[in-house]
Amino acid sequence: MKKNVWLKKLKKSGWDKMSNIYDIVIIGGGPAGLSAGIYGGRAKLKTAILEKGTVGGMAATTREMVNYPGFKTSTGPELTKAMADHAREFGTEINKDEVKDIDLNGEIKVIKTKKGKEYQTRAIIIAVGSQPRLLNIPGEKEFRGDGVSYCATCDAECYEGLHVVVVGNGDAAIEEAMFITKYASKVTIIVIHDEGTLDCNKLSAEKAFKNDKIEFIWKSVVTEIKGENAVTGVTIKNLKTGIIQELQTDGVFIYVGMVPETGFLKGKVEMDERGYLSCNGLMETSVSGVYAAGDVRTKYLRQVSTAVGDGATAAVAAERYIAEQESFRNYVLNSDKPILMAFWDPVVQESLDLLSVLEKTVADHGDAVNLIKIDMSRTKMIAQKYNVSKVPTVLYLQGKDEFTVFDDENCIAKLDAFLKRNI
């Protein structure tokens, strides 16, 4: 056979691509993704982080960081840059690109990006975070950039000496409102709650109440943003009295919570009604080999300090998952003898008893089969693959996807007879 024919055959088999398979691809380069990148790189796994915008994510836009352990005062850009450098030092790639299409079926998962690259990977960690939620009121989209803003750091300076409305009352809303008072002559905060109630932390609330440039309008919502070329005012509705009033303003800053950026995963990964990914303590999502970390998952507290923990857990869980798959391939799928798989659990005495009986049975049949013991308390991937939920269970593997199950009380006797017939 000519050399180029050989090459073509090899390429057709996907051999050239196989060598480029990643162990972990992390989608999102905020603190959760960067932390996962540090753990992945440190474990010598071929790891890439895909980030479509700023490395450091939402945290990189935080001016002041005062509760990240070990750093009494830091800034978002400083802290996240250190994390990114740390990940790169361990060999993790950080690539500026955006996911266009994602295929999570199969052991090798495929990500296609906007820049036209294709990533094949054994595991994926989703750390895409969340985006500011829109109010979805008239004028909001129209005046975005012309008086409607979601980023005080970016835009507050433009309001030197002007009146600004802030919508919302969480940490972000109140802290950003105070930042805006550095420039604006007056900041009016529209709060949905009764007078005196703010969702933000107590310290920020106290500071805001003392700030004489800040005024509050309680029990109210903004129903429309008005203007011609730029914002000139808002319509405010009092929820208690129903009274509608117009308020003149030059800008509206909106901080009404966040929404996860999981639209591209709809129908592929389980999520809650708001789009956050549900996962267990190992950060496993509903798809094996796919993990979630940081703000994108259903969780109690969304902070940098909790995001980095998620990232570490997800990366280590992914590392173990990859190792399990590897050993499964080596011992089971490439075995020269038929395979007997015994699923056991150290806390189930019955399964321990069965193991010793099995060993004897296998010896009785002249070791013509390979006995593989699978500890269900440590690995779930193989059990899921064969749909095993009960311990003990024994499987006899004829081919890659063909197997016989023995899981009732008489399983040893049945297995014995089965082996006699087949070997």
Add this chain to the structure above:
Amino acid sequence: MKLKSLNAITFEEEIYDNGQPCLVVFSRKNCHVCAEVVPMLEEAAENYIDSFGFFYVDVEDESDLFKRFSLRGVPQILFFNNGEYQGKLGGLLEEERVVEKIEEVRMG
């Protein structure tokens, strides 16, 4: 392709004297939305070498330019043709929206 940075003087030259159809993105270093929009423009610029100008203004370095157009925040993309203002796009944008506007400006 890196976008060409403009200051008050080169702005006059490029926009009003040369007068080719072009866009100018007003941006600042620490704005995360800008960090998404600017790379998108850098990529789009590859398709318009010689046929459409792509320029960049840092609003911190060039605050006078920023004030002159009384802009309320960044990023803002301003479009010009023959030195005449052709409208703007603000905030987070899809590439398709920008390309649409570029074509509109080019067609006159």
